[in-house]
Amino acid sequence: MALTTAGTQPSLGEVAGIPLPATTVDNWPQIQGFKAQSDDLLICTYPKSGTTWIQEIVDLIGQSGDVDKCQRAAIQHRHPFLEWARPPQPSGVEKAGAMPRPRVLRTHLPAQLLPPSFWESNCKFLYVARNAKDCLVSYYHFQRMNRTLPDPGTWDQYFETFISGKVAWGSWFEHVRGWWELRDSVRMLFLFYEDIKRNPKQEIQKVMKFMGKNLDGAMLDTIVQETTFEKMKANPMTNRSTAPKTVLDQSISPFMRKGIVGDWKNHFTVAQNERFDEIYRQKMKGTSINFCTEL
Ligand code: A3P
Numbered sequence: 617m618a619l620t621t622a623g624t625q626p627s628l629g630e631v632a633g634i635p636l637p638a639t640t641v642d643n644w645p646q647i648q649g650f651k652a653q654s655d656d657l658l659i660c661t662y663p664k665s666g667t668t669w670i671q672e673i674v675d676l677i678g679q680s681g682d683v684d685k686c687q688r689a690a691i692q693h694r695h696p697f698l699e700w701a702r703p704p705q706p707s708g709v710e711k712a713g714a715m716p717r718p719r720v721l722r723t724h725l726p727a728q729l730l731p732p733s734f735w736e737s738n739c740k741f742l743y744v745a746r747n748a749k750d751c752l753v754s755y756y757h758f759q760r761m762n763r764t765l766p767d768p769g770t771w772d773q774y775f776e777t778f779i780s781g782k783v784a785w786g787s788w789f790e791h792v793r794g795w796w797e798l799r800d801s802v803r804m805l806f807l808f809y810e811d812i813k814r815n816p817k818q819e820i821q822k823v824m825k826f827m828g829k830n831l832d833g834a835m836l837d838t839i840v841q842e843t844t845f846e847k848m849k850a851n852p853m854t855n856r857s858t859a860p861k862t863v864l865d866q867s868i869s870p871f872m873r874k875g876i877v878g879d880w881k882n883h884f885t886v887a888q889n890e891r892f893d894e895i896y897r898q899k900m901k902g903t904s905i906n907f908c909t910e911l
Pocket of ligand 1: 661663665666667669750755757843844845846848871872873875879
């Protein structure tokens with residue numbers, strides 16, 4: 617069912633009540649049939665939670681801090697995006713199928729929509745969560761410049777759309793809750809964007825350990841330096857400047873926009889903040905997860 621059809625706007629479809637890009641919905645049988653392997657590492661995020669950041673960290677760890685090797689391809693092409701489908705380009709599933717093992721893959725799917733083989737294969741999951749307010753702000757600006765997603769409308773309109781979960785990949789609240797609740801029953805490292813920002817070295821060390829790598833202090837320092845916001849914004853292999861303007865129009869808003877904790881304060885009105893806090897309390901009731909919204 618198309619949720620958004622205005623003009624030439626790209627539409628969203630739905631799978632089990634979760635809005636997803638229509639092209640992903642069209643490819644759903646292939647996605648659900650995906651065969652995960654036990655040595656796969658799946659990077660899982662709600663959109664705008666620092667996916668690109670953790671991808672670069674994981675790649676640098678995998679390449680033992682060799683910066684040149686991480687220049688081999690743009691970040692969006694290094695780790696297949698599982699549910700990506702835009703014919704005639706090869707789909708995420710096809711790219712993953714053609715990739716040598718061990719594979720690093722990425723997804724924005726909520727846990728309940730993940731292809732069953734991921735649970736059966738006992739592979740590793742690396743989830744990165746970002747506080748809801750900054751996610752909302754980042755997603756708003758992303759939808760302004762991303763031609764494959766619906767136009768977000770005004771800030772006030774988008775605030776409502778996000779709260780109601782009628783954005784691609786669904787409700788932030790359900791996504792984060794769903795993955796958080798699984799963290800002890802599968803092989804999962806659950807990280808927070810805000811922690812990586814506050815103490816990158818410590819969080820990168822956790823990733824390194826989780827990946828079974830043991831890099832020396834100098835390599836670790838290189839990875840910390842190479843994955844700062846400023847470095848990644850200037851790096852053509854991470855800043856998405858290779859994506860055509862017809863897909864990402866960075867003259868409207870850069871992909872590497874601000875990369876901070878607390879930008880929501882520049883967007884939320886006092887009334888919106890109070891309302892958001894109340895909705896957050898209701899929707900996250902009973903969960904033990906704790907976010908920080910300022911550093
Ligand atoms: P902002 O829009 O708030 O700047 P994703 O990769 O999941 O789409 O997330 C994009 C968000 O992560 C953007 O947030 C982007 O600037 C931020 N980001 C990317 N690389 C980063 C880095 N090295 N440090 C901090 N934030 C980063």
